[in-house]
Amino acid sequence: MRVGMHRECHASLRHDAATQLQLGRRVALIGHFLKTPRRLLPLVHEGLVDEVMRQLMSGKEAVVYVVRCGDDVRCAKVYKEANRRSFRQAALYQEGRKVKNSRQARAMAKGTRYGRQAQEEAWQNVEVDTLYRLATAGVRVPRAYGFFQGVVLMELVTDAEGNAAPRLNDVELTEAQALHYHGILMQEVVRMLCAGVIHGDLSEYNVLVGSDGPVIIDLPQAVDVAGNNNAASMLQRDVENITTYFSRFAPTLASTQYGKEIWALLQGGLLHPDMKLTGHFRSEVRSADVGAVMLEITAAQDDEDARQRFRAQLG
Ligand SMILES: Nc1ncnc2c1ncn2[C@@H]1O[C@H](COP(=O)(O)OP(=O)(O)O)[C@@H](O)[C@H]1O
Numbered sequence: 001m002r003v004g005m006h007r008e009c010h011a012s013l014r015h016d017a018a019t020q021l022q023l024g025r026r027v028a029l030i031g032h033f034l035k036t037p038r039r040l041l042p043l044v045h046e047g048l049v050d051e052v053m054r055q056l057m058s059g060k061e062a063v064v065y066v067v068r069c070g071d072d073v074r075c076a077k078v079y080k081e082a083n084r085r086s087f088r089q090a091a092l093y094q095e096g097r098k099v100k101n102s103r104q105a106r107a108m109a110k111g112t113r114y115g116r117q118a119q120e121e122a123w124q125n126v127e128v129d130t131l132y133r134l135a136t137a138g139v140r141v142p143r144a145y146g147f148f149q150g151v152v153l154m155e156l157v158t159d160a161e162g163n164a165a166p167r168l169n170d171v172e173l174t175e176a177q178a179l180h181y182h183g184i185l186m187q188e189v190v191r192m193l194c195a196g197v198i199h200g201d202l203s204e205y206n207v208l209v210g211s212d213g214p215v216i217i218d219l220p221q222a223v224d225v226a227g228n229n230n231a232a233s234m235l236q237r238d239v240e241n242i243t244t245y246f247s248r249f250a251p252t253l254a255s256t257q258y259g260k261e262i263w264a265l266l267q268g269g270l271l272h273p274d275m276k277l278t279g280h281f282r283s284e285v286r287s288a289d290v291g292a293v294m295l296e297i298t299a300a301q302d303d304e305d306a307r308q309r310f311r312a313q314l315g
């Protein structure tokens with residue numbers, strides 16, 4: 001009898017332990033979902049993200065999280081909803097952007113609900129499209145892993161220790177390092193331009209210092225060179241922001257004129273991705289057939305769009 005009770009007792013203990021374990025797992029699961037930021041839940045449900053590890057940064061227009069996707073640590077950029085964003089003169093940036101169809105274009109112009117939604121989607125798509133386009137053009141940007149319900153999944157840029165990389169603004173540089181990084185970034189600006197893109201918000205806050213050098217981020221406001229009348233001034237501003245920042249460490253940069261040089265080369269049809277810049281601007285650089293250059297850029301862009309569509313079809 002005593003033995004029997006003993007056994008029963010053991011069995012119920014085992015039963016209790018199993019229930020506890022199950023309960024524990026359920027609580028952990030619920031906790032996991034409760035802790036998961038609402039905007040990332042669809043990605044967790046879809047299996048695109050396995051775990052949200054932590055919030056990395058809450059910026060002007062987005063919140064960035066460190067996430068685990070299988071064995072990889074990546075980051076997820078969640079755009080703030082339109083009304084929480086500072087829409088920084090959206091019209092200025094959107095000029096010349098392609099819209100999928102004329103119904104969308106009309107709705108966007110009228111500002112209907114469908115139109116606003118289409119505009120919001122178009123805005124969010126720009127960053128991931130631009131990331132793919134720039135990577136193809138050989139610009140060092142985070143590798144993109146897709147866009148889902150207002151969230152871009154991308155490579156987490158890291159420093160030599162594997163931690164999230166600091167922004168340019170967060171690091172101290174020697175004069176030699178500043179000159180070196182500045183040279184790299186001017187080259188990147190040229191590469192972007194050859195791919196038909198101007199960043200539009202380039203500064204020490206939107207460049208990370210990764211283990212392999214500077215990495216350009218934050219591209220939802222990227223500007224199409226072709227068809228945007230503000231392209232010249234935006235390029236000038238991007239180049240000036242970067243140059244002014246580096247001239248703190250390398251004062252000789254303050255008197256350079258990379259922006260004007262680059263624009264004149266583009267207008268003269270002389271710009272190519274790997275060209276050596278001087279930082280000097282001679283007004284006699286031929287500012288010839290701008291129309292032809294624009295046509296070429298548009299054609300290159302159309303080719304690239306077709307490639308992207310083809311790739312998307314391949315899945
Ligand atoms: N791919 C990335 N790898 C590492 N950190 C990133 C990455 N993307 C963004 N961050 C961090 O998140 C911050 C905000 O991202 P950003 O794209 O600049 O958006 P915002 O428009 O809010 O400024 C950045 O300053 C950077 O610190």
Ligand SMILES: [Mg+2]
Pocket residue numbers: 059060205206218
């Ligand atoms: Mg930013």
